[in-house]
Amino acid sequence: MPSSDPVKLTLYVAGQTPKSLAAIENLEAICRTHLAGRYSIEVIDLRKSPQLAREHNIVAIPTLVRELPIPIRKIIGDLSDSQKVLVHLAVGTE
């Protein structure tokens, strides 16, 4: 993936559970550091809109979905391991 491609991310959370809060904070920190200027994040609270889980077949929360660039990738958990997140996002390697 060319390093200039935009990265579109969707984070599914469940209100303010500890893991959801941690995932939001960790994702914002990773993006600021490694994807500055070329990412967008949409946070979807499945407590408010549980039906939105169907689009990406979400089972566990929190789950991060990389929608762009394709192919779609999912990362489950609170994203506290930034190296693992970066590997899964494959930023700059595809």
Add this chain to the structure above:
Amino acid sequence: MTAAYPGVGIEELRRRLEEAEDTLRAIREGEVDALVIGGDMAEEVFTLEGGVEAYRAFMEAMEFGAAALDGHGRLVYANHALGELLGRTAAELNAVGLFAALEPAAASAVRRIAAKAAHGGRRTVEISIKAGDEDRHLLVSAAPLRLGPSEGVAVTFADLTARVRAAAAEESERMARAVITSANEAVVVCDGDGVVTHVNAAALALVTVSPVGQPFRDAFALEFAANGLMEQEDLIAVAIAGAPVQGIEASVPNAVRHQDLLVSAAPLVVAGQQTRGCVVTLVDLTPRKAAERQQLLLMHELDHRVRNTLTLVTAICARTASSADTIEAFQTAFLGRIQALAATHKLLSEKSWADLTIQEIVQAELAPYVGAASMRVRLAGLGVPVTARTATALGLIFHELTTNAVKHGALSVNDGVIDVRAIEDDESFVIEWREREGPVVSEPTRSGFGRTVIARSLAFAPDGGADMRFEPEGVVCTMRIPAQEVRPSTGV
């Protein structure tokens, strides 16, 4: 394609399998805390926090402010009571976070105890926050909390404001009472109707009945010395209306003892600008007034004494000159008499012109010739204080008697003795000067000023005076001092 999943390729199935395995791993390792359950039904979210709804419902039922933080201090949930305490809705609080809703110092204190509590144990701290225009005092307690697979911290906020204010008010009241009680001057506190509510010991000493509960005007019944412009009711009314009144002289006719007072009154402002009564201070002027009267008396006395002394010096000079045969004789006699006056004056001034005893006067006059411990002079019953004018008269008489004894009488020989003693008498205080063991005495051929001084000095009152007799054994002089000139004996 596969048989079980028609239309789905092997790669897609492999991806789905990896995703399913990752989901299971994440659940097993506690990386998720909520699941979406749906299938053919509508999706629902279930958290793994362990009865989250139950603990949130419990938090809402609490009257205390409460918050659940995760292990990193992030706000998981805050109840409505905490929102109200911090002046925000619970939703606003949950949006901005707990620490952003607190002032920096308070946020730091809560963050500190939350971090400690996360490692075990309960911690508490008191903080102050601004809620609108008023300060609120909160007792914050933090304790570990299990949030499903995660560790967190439960933080509760108890509003101590009312208790702190009550304690402050109590302390303030105690301090105010201590100030009133400790004041040297009389302090009286009245309510808005002029009724006495508090008094200190100095104020109680002014009256015979406790004034608390009585109108000030009845309890103290002051009489103002001024020109009638200010009455007691006016004093209290003016102060209660908010204007201080300072330094009005008054007295309390019905007091335990008569006192001259300096009265001031000030409005009692308890909270804000509202006047709740007045504080009256009564400063005892009695000692100052007495000192002023004494000073005035002394000034008159000094004036009188200076004029008398000048007249006396003139007379002494004239009479000494008429009886002296030579300039040297005049000089010796005149200086001796003036020095006697000076010695008496010195004694008087050292004693503030009062309370000089007869013995002190006799000893002052004899001192140049006979030591205080000498057996030649015997004094008895003379430790009696006399008035200043009697002291002056006795000073002159004893000077003349001493001078005569030195020149012609008991003190002119080595064995002569002088007895000076008080003699009982109903109407006046009598002193006898009796010389013996000296030369044989005979009546002198002429009467000098010395005898005139002796005869007249105590004759300022009908029952005062002195007689001098020249008996062969020695001179005898009897002095009568008017009773009113003598004060109670000091026991000398």
